Amino acid sequence: MCGIVGAIAGRDVVPVLVEGLKRLEYRGYDSAGIAVVAGGVVQRVRRTGRVAEMESAALAQGLTARLGIGHTRWATHGGVTETNAHPHISHDSLALVHNGIIENHEAQRERLTGLGYVFESQTDTEVIAHLIHHHQSRGLDLLAALQASVRELEGAYALAVIDKTDPDRMVVARMGCPLLIGLGEGENFVASDVSAILQATRRVIFLEEGDTAVLTCTKVQVYDSSGAPVTREEHLSDVSLASLELGPYRHYMQKEIHEQPRALADTMEAIIDVAAFEPTLFGPDAGEVLREVEGVQILACGTSFYAGSVARYWIEAISGLPCSVEIASEYRYRRAVANPKHLIVTISQSGETLDTMEALKYAKSLGHNRTLSICNVPESAIPRASRLVFYTRAGAEIGVASTKAFTTQLVGLFALAVTLAKLNGRLAVEQEAAYIEDLRQLPGSVQHALNLEPQISLWAEKFTPKQHALFLGRGVHYPIALEGALKLKEISYIHAEAYPAGELKHGPLALVDADMPVVVIAPKDGLLEKVKSNMQEVRARGGELFVFTDADSNFGPSEGVHVIRTPRHVGVLSPIVHTIPVQLLAYYTALARGTDVDKPRNLAKSVTVE
Template identity: 45%
Template sequence: MEYRGYDSAGIALLNGELNVYKKKGKVSDLQAFIADKDTHSHIGMGHTRWATHGEPNDSNAHPHYSSSGRIAIIHNGIIENYASLKTLLQSKGFTFYSDTDTEVFINLIEDIQNENGCTLEEAVRLALHEVVGAYAIVVLSKEEPNQLIAARKGSPLVIGVGKDEFFLASDATPIIEYTNEVVYVNDYEIAVIKDGKLNIKTREDVPTTPYIQTLQMELDSIEKGGYEHFMLKEIFEQPRSIHDSMRGRLIAANNHLIMGGFREYENKFINAKRIIIVACGTSWHAGLVAEYLIEDLARIPVEVEYASEFRYRNPVITEGDIVIAISQSGETADTLAAIELAKSKGATIFGICNVVGSSIARASDAGAYTHAGPEIGVASTKAFTAQVTVLTLLAMIIGSKRGTIEDSKLRQLMIELENIPAKVEKALELNEKIVEISEEFKDAPNCLYLGRGYNFPVALEGALKLKEISYIHAEGYPAAEMKHGPIALIDENMPVIVIATRDSSYEKIVSNIQEVKARKGRIIAIVTEGDQVIPAMAEYVIEVPETSEFLTPLVSVIPLQLLSYHIAVMRGCNVDQPRNLAKSVTVE
């Protein structure tokens, strides 16, 4: 699970004794620490931590012992009422050695077992009624050496079913090497693996039948394949991932345009008075592109919301609304909570995510998978273009069904979209040129990204990529907004990346470039091949293939991804695991 982003790691192994070894830093630091330790065991658990409660250090790393040292726990998520529980447990004589909410959780389980004289399984079940928040936990006991107990609410948990063996993880990626059969644990379920058998019950102690799914994921898709970093590999996989996201849904020659998840709710989309898109981070940027697409092609009002804000501001939602939830992992905590809120108000949920069987996929009424394949790099690249591809298809289908897009225009757009993988391939040929530009700007302390129309979300995404992996402060703006404040920042030291492809805003963005140039800003322009005007104004020009204005983001974002990647590498940054970030944000 290293790819998710983490700051400490630890393992608990049972071999007569319950031994916990943990260390701040990377798994390699843990490996060095346990090099001379006895790590013989037939049962164990490990954890890579992304700090929430307590700074990253050895003490706060997982796993955590209970006060007696009899049981240990690993935990993803946040226990919101940990402080009151901790005070109660301290009054009963429990001692704490960390600042985490997780240590409170395991001591609560031990306290319940002591008070009730019950089994560990029962103590876990009762403890789950006491904690408020999100969790995916695994509990291991010295006294029951053939048992693992796991449970989830809000945070993902998947169980791999092998031959006489089981694997538990936050997603299926690390399991695929050992088995392609998995069980996705649902909220409020408890899984008990004991004496070679798997049993699942609800928190109310009602047995359920595990549903075993067979994964199609290939092992080579989660390996670097000769690339220096996963991020670079994933950038170069985009011609294929975009194609795969269209495959079976679009065949221009046959006028074939279809999306399986759309059919059952076709009338809802046709009659929708409003579409609300909820997402976080890069997925939110894909949602902004979709706002332009759906309003242009389907003529339905669209609102794009940060899921983290949407869920807390008492939004007005009606039964006629459609909520499109976008998430790479399908496990984003804020987006899941936004879905729950929207469902409670009667809205129809259409989920777009990349992980089959994920929580958002299961919580949605309908939806579409992006087929980007596993994305290991923490900074999202191919997931963004796959999301935009699926959202483009969706906008085209809605527009077609509503009669808001002419047949000739739709047909032309279908042909253009089919050609996008080849144009992305051509944009990737700019890699060497972008290396040269990166060398020039790698030491810049700040950067400004400007775009208009469909390229405004691309400016936001380009700025996010740069700050995520290179730690350079960067901001994206609509180019016309520059003179309402950001222009004050521009001087001879400020790199300004302008996405200026030839579209309906072209003349306007040429004027914006002139405004930057007049203030001696250093201009890097992303332009359409053959542009004769902007190269005379910009210090550096990156030409991308011409395409329909509706599809521009799929091409114009490619050089921005490469620019961020190369600058980060030149600055010595950990590109695949940038500091403080996690791949799948399963906590609030």
């Protein structure tokens, strides 16, 4: 949940590092720092807070160099202090930046302290810097010292290391955390995310688990976990700088909410073009893999878990297959009963979510070889470890609170449900055509929901002084209530919970009073009358209701009941449309409360630590 950028070039790399850190700030923004080798010494600038503060300090210091590394931090070990900020230095010679968590850092710290090393920070990262220096002191060069050190580390890491005694190269390593190399002309780069180096190059190499590498101005050499030199495939990134610009919007979250009609259209393009749900959507051999599936197990975290929770309703109702959904970080620590004929589906926006990646590894160790990843980032770790993959086409998502990634994941999961039904002989031709038409209409319906923005912004004023909120939904819309509560708490810091509306009388109703706004997802479906009854329970206790319903439902506002109508009921895809209002409600409430919408406290975008 931090950002790394590094560069070695025949020009001043400090502007490259600073710009890269600005692009990576969504991954961590407690502190930022850069270290460079110049004039035979290591120079370092660190500051708590945002990259702009560190940039001002670097400019004041007149920092210039042709070799350097930078980092934005989201604190794990040690508080938010300048001493704990990266880069970390050993013996005024070696500088290092690190993403991830080293699990055996305490034992290594004790060992290195015994060898005479003095620790300045509370971080696990400083252990790595001293460990590499220790191996150098035994006669190993920088690369060999890095390779020897990582063999002694337990946990996850992405590392970039420079040394004043070796000013013509940088060494890097990856295990469990994303790291890529950018290829330039007479210059090369390293980053945890391609957005950090798009200013300089779109040619990238994705490092694999256990890889180490050496970068000079003119050459890159990668080594596998055994230390043998290997060639990794070069890719041309399709991420554009324009997609990373804020444009006319106040925040990236607002921009990304409004990008959803296009993101959905792009994601479903392959389905619409052939007017069919073909197994090849998920890979060339997907027909063979999916045809014998007897059930589905979905593993995900956070917002992706709620996408999987929606998919459970779709998969069971449409394909007739049993489906379970589990939080990835819990699945990997229990004795799961494996059925090799079950499909394991992992969902991750970044493709690097550590808990989800480890859950996938655990599933495979149990004998699951039918694996499918739904992901937004091509060539990331989870898709590479999966047999099948469905890439959403949401584009770069910068705001910490996921929006367009969630709705495009739902499209991928819906496509999976229908494809499984088709392979099982449960999908009539007429029904397939109807589902295709539903998808065709979806971007327009989402745009209609976006047009409700002014009304929803007025609702947000009523939420601004509140400290608690309750979200209710039933059936396939219950996970949307969960997602709405998550969005509100993530960015406005209002404590919010979500329940199936039918559970009110089993406990949560005790919380309801005039100070507890209750948000209800109430589309015109088979459960609408049940939801109306649940709303009456709230009103009877003095609760104030904020109801999102459909244009063709037959109830309106009344005393203590506020109603906003989304487009007419869109059938099976209704959860996607009803996601838009809860996203907007969270956004405008956070805006009114003056919180940092794109960079909420204590959170970062890509969760690459456990």
